[in-house]
Amino acid sequence: MKLSKQQIAYLNEKQLKSHQSRWNILKDQLEEKDVDVNGMLKQVRAFQIAIPSWALGTGGTRFGRFPAGGAPRDLEEKMYDIGLLHALNRSSGAISLHIPWDIPENAGHIKTLAKELGLRFDAVNSNTFQDQPDQKYSYRYGSLCHTNKAVRDQAIAHNLAVVKYGVELGTNVLSVWLSDGAIFPGQHNIRKALQRTMDSLQEIYKGMPDNFEMLVEYKPFEPAFYATVIPDWGTSFLLVNKLGERAKTLVDLGHHLPNTNIEQIVSTLLAERKLGGFHFNDSKYADDDLTTGSIKPYQLFLIFHELVEGLKSQNHPMQYLSWMIDASHNIKDPLEDLLQSVEAIKLAFAQALLVDENKLMESQEQNDPVSAQEILQDAFRTDLRPLIAEARLQEGGALDPIGVYRTLNVRKELIRQRGDKTVATGL
Amino acid sequence: MKLSKQQIAYLNEKQLKSHQSRWNILKDQLEEKDVDVNGMLKQVRAFQIAIPSWALGTGGTRFGRFPAGGAPRDLEEKMYDIGLLHALNRSSGAISLHIPWDIPENAGHIKTLAKELGLRFDAVNSNTFQDQPDQKYSYRYGSLCHTNKAVRDQAIAHNLAVVKYGVELGTNVLSVWLSDGAIFPGQHNIRKALQRTMDSLQEIYKGMPDNFEMLVEYKPFEPAFYATVIPDWGTSFLLVNKLGERAKTLVDLGHHLPNTNIEQIVSTLLAERKLGGFHFNDSKYADDDLTTGSIKPYQLFLIFHELVEGLKSQNHPMQYLSWMIDASHNIKDPLEDLLQSVEAIKLAFAQALLVDENKLMESQEQNDPVSAQEILQDAFRTDLRPLIAEARLQEGGALDPIGVYRTLNVRKELIRQRGDKTVATGL
């Protein structure tokens, strides 16, 4: 299913007047405060968040799964779904592949389709946390950290195969998430498991083309419930420092212990030039993988504030980092869920752009936390939705993406085309 | 596969002498301190922990599953596995069925087999957290709390069907765990969802025979990630109080927020006569479902201390409550995992029996926390393994259950009989 710009423009018409009015008011209010509205608009228009190929179907927990129907049956259908999202919000113009869930058998064909849909390929992701039917060795007791060199070699080879797919598709980032770890005390020697993981990563790193970047993700628990090999940013940082300049840390918002100050981790990694990318989602308890912004929107804003301020201090553009959504859509329509997530991310980004950094710096120099809070909350409390809508409009997207999605009965249509019982590859 | 008492006695022989020596030493040491050793032994010998029918196969997380092979293919094979455990440790003489995973089609036959294996039937468990193929309505948005009365009625009917199976098998406890809840803020009206759940439970309660007990479990999150309908002991307590005398709360050790004082919950529920049963497991992060005693053995002891002291103050025997293991065996052989769990539970129970309650009460009256700690830790630090082994021996079990299990190559034999790729029903 494809949406044309004309179709969207037509559906925008009804809301156009009321949008213009709201947008003009906001613009005036911001300009009165000497905000560079066009600069903000430009940045929001350019911001792109990759959609992972595994996020187009219904997710599940170990307790069950309730499929919504119409799930994409292959990579092409997944790309059409992302194309649809991108047509609606103009910010989902990138796709992140997960191998072996979505092997691009015919790279040429896939690239042509991507071009047609306006998508580029973002980070490629390896998977050594599951066994595949044709696999020689099991990852039951780990992959890159395994005590058996043959298992490690198999996992290394898989990662290099993933890199090869990436090269074919024209991307240059490999994202590595390992579930490797001990589920029980004593199961492995913590020091040696880390050392073996380091050695394996080094082999992968050496096998990548010179322009390839490796992102090393961390996670405290699940599925390893005692000692995950890379549990926290500190361990990832230790590894990427040893690996080399093109190895960096990837932050997934859901991969932290309770109460962790994530924005501080972001700031520190950025300052050390070791922040490589982001997996967006939200959570209340653990790695809940909920819609971004649905639980802690203020934290999301604070994280973006660190990102915007930190990247600016290094003269880096936002797209210097890899941005990706990584959520599980257990009961929401996956496409609606993704639209909500992207919207929340863009809103947090715009709020962060609105922060008066000079005034904030002044408050900080004067140790005036009352005023610093007023400045941050002023940006957060300002209703920037008209600006996000305007950015979408100027890019040819929908004023109300979810509204259009529902008006067009997209899910019903997908179910008609693909059937009610399809299951997309993924978790 | 069945083990005879003779077989076990034969395998015990080699260790018998060394066991006797250790046991005699411990016995002497305890009697020197005026401990009623025979009383302890008697209680440990009698203590039984039910094995759930779903715990005999390899468990999994949403990220994958690594089957060990030889998993039981039907209820009978599951019962043989539990029979084997019971033959080894003499404390697993009860089975807890989960419907519809293990429907006892022919109750008469099943009861005969149970008798033969020395097993009785413990609590029956309903399942409205998954959709079954033949089900009319989906539980995607809840079961007993659902906004649609037809869905609630279906879930109520299922629970009553489970009760019926229980009646046929001669048990009188229904255990209800609901995954019902909101995954996102606003998804449901919290008050109304609780009220509907209450109403549904009431219908089930009324439909149970007069001698049936209902245990209402609580859990803070997973799979509902925002507001589970029964998230904590307080909500379960509120419900069971309204339901009636035969409704009680079930405590699963893994179903608590970080740092919760579980022993205090146990004590309070017991004092209010509303503690009904226990699901044993251990965890470091969330509902990790690890081997009982593998992470926090001291907490397990403290919980048992409350149970022993509390039940004694009400002149109730230990078997007044329903005891059950509820763990997930992701990488350990499920039967070995269960043997370790039961051992840890019995050890904690014995340690709790060893606490000098009179002296402890004296320390408490005198507000002497130093001395209270010495008394508790004296019991915990005493090595009571010879007593547990002696209790097993006197009951005809193995001195070293895991040792015997390995000597007999049980897993290999099960794989030979059942195959490498079998998957048991369960999570």
Added chain:
Amino acid sequence: MKLSKQQIAYLNEKQLKSHQSRWNILKDQLEEKDVDVNGMLKQVRAFQIAIPSWALGTGGTRFGRFPAGGAPRDLEEKMYDIGLLHALNRSSGAISLHIPWDIPENAGHIKTLAKELGLRFDAVNSNTFQDQPDQKYSYRYGSLCHTNKAVRDQAIAHNLAVVKYGVELGTNVLSVWLSDGAIFPGQHNIRKALQRTMDSLQEIYKGMPDNFEMLVEYKPFEPAFYATVIPDWGTSFLLVNKLGERAKTLVDLGHHLPNTNIEQIVSTLLAERKLGGFHFNDSKYADDDLTTGSIKPYQLFLIFHELVEGLKSQNHPMQYLSWMIDASHNIKDPLEDLLQSVEAIKLAFAQALLVDENKLMESQEQNDPVSAQEILQDAFRTDLRPLIAEARLQEGGALDPIGVYRTLNVRKELIRQRGDKTVATGL
């Protein structure tokens, strides 16, 4: 120091025009969506949050304290400070006394002053978590839970003395927070400590006048680090149910284990007619006692959403509950901190009033979490600050309370009057 309405009106003048413009725009936008703007305004104007007498000075942690100077030296000066807050924001028209920190020696005089400042007396608070110089028995090992009846009697008598002060001042609510608990396992018998606490509370309850309400607070830890006697809402609920109709639970936002869903507790207590009051603050880690709304503003909104919807469903006005700030001002100017807290509370209240409850109910009935989220976030993302300002303006308060406070150099003036080294009673 006192502020007159004229003074404030004068200081409002400069911002009046710009405020009117913003307010008119918001009003139009809301009315376009059929919002009852006047109804909202009326409710926000009427909403009052009590200021505790101990929150006017600099707070501290066990690691140190950094006084800001100008702290009130006695109850009268504290009342002047609250009068000043109320003059600025018109929502702090109540004071909550803490005995023995602020004993109203001369009730008549104090009441006259309160009247003059436009303040009424809210809940009175007892203190049995500290020893006072003239005290016969120490609370080192607890107060209402103590093993020694004489200590319990002393604590009971203190609570009744506090009630008496309350009667004299014309209030009818006693708020009880106990630090009673065990710091180490075994220190006390959990069951008996709870029973003794229950008995003590009962004596206090019986000693209160017939129109008096008792609010029972809960807290999981600090200063008791193992088993606080009233650790959670469930235990408080159990107690207040036994005590009687005029006993209710008090929720302090900072008194929860990590990740607790507080809005759910609020909803359940409200449905059970056992929610009595609120202590506002914010926190990231534990009982951090930060400025309300400074860390989790969306959670604050969700809590207010439950309060508004729940009270409405029972036809209760907002003032049916006791609202109070309870924070610690470690590095912010206490008065500025309180102004920020009250502002955040009113904003969350107004956002909750803005939720389209009919549409939300419809989404809930249809199990449409995507739409439910849109409805909640629409209310949260709407910038209602002009409405809050308008409500203040109509009540004779300041358009920009912190701005006025700073313009008038209030802190400097207070330091001049009271000195640099004054320490207010409190924590």
Added chain:
Amino acid sequence: MKLSKQQIAYLNEKQLKSHQSRWNILKDQLEEKDVDVNGMLKQVRAFQIAIPSWALGTGGTRFGRFPAGGAPRDLEEKMYDIGLLHALNRSSGAISLHIPWDIPENAGHIKTLAKELGLRFDAVNSNTFQDQPDQKYSYRYGSLCHTNKAVRDQAIAHNLAVVKYGVELGTNVLSVWLSDGAIFPGQHNIRKALQRTMDSLQEIYKGMPDNFEMLVEYKPFEPAFYATVIPDWGTSFLLVNKLGERAKTLVDLGHHLPNTNIEQIVSTLLAERKLGGFHFNDSKYADDDLTTGSIKPYQLFLIFHELVEGLKSQNHPMQYLSWMIDASHNIKDPLEDLLQSVEAIKLAFAQALLVDENKLMESQEQNDPVSAQEILQDAFRTDLRPLIAEARLQEGGALDPIGVYRTLNVRKELIRQRGDKTVATGL
């Protein structure tokens, strides 16, 4: 108050026989399993844990303090208290000074006294988390991270003054714990605050003698409640790596977010040669500062297992690291509390020594977590108290330190000498 070896020997007499019997039995049992009992004994005899000068008095929380009486009034009295502990347990032969709480005005005299009591000086600790009466600049908004260079310089000078005291006393370790951090979002620029802290630490590092080591502690929160400058091991690791070879990380058991795997941090830091020292205590909720081993004794054992195995793999002796107790004695007699802590530490150490590392390695190589757990728990469950007692006996200490302490009515005697109302410097 001083205890002679004769006095202790005399008090040991009554228990000697029963001890010998228990010890012989344990020795036989261990030797049967080919344990090098004498090697273990030797290591336990040699193990020393420093007592901090601030831990001899009653601690408190922000809610109050309940002094026990008899607290030491100056450094000399503190040293006598530690001497008493050391006489009893023979493992507390080191003192760690905290400046300015315990300034050794006359180093010569102090050193003579230390020698007399058998004590050496361990790490010296600086304090920039409190303001001292004579201080020019306040640390209200931080010390080494402060925006004002003059404040940073003051804090740097203080640290160097502490080093100087250390040199005079013959120690060569400086321990730095900073409370520096933001209490509110926006209060400081996270990146710049870290950079300023780094710069300040560098100045201190450069100012230390060449043989001096700097230990950098981390803590997630309290008293900074939003973003502590050094919140986790990763940040400390980052800093000490930049500082140089003689900078290392200090781990305090209570300074972690909920559920953190501390033993993994220990293992990783040790492997990276950046673990410098340890602060022992225990906790259930936050930085509770409870008696070591009173809440999570199995975790303590697992930590020691990593320490023993890790140090051995590098051929380092245990005393390669700085070991210190850091607890708060709120309701226990401080000296009894310290005796319990030291006992728990030595027990965990001995249990770790008992782990059969070869067998464990084999289990790990074979991916046999069941067997690995059996091996670890076998060591943990073995009752090694007779070995600890024997080690004490051989060193001339008391068989039952707390028993002797109580028999001699030490606290009563200290109160008689020093008075009931003394308050020791510290928290």
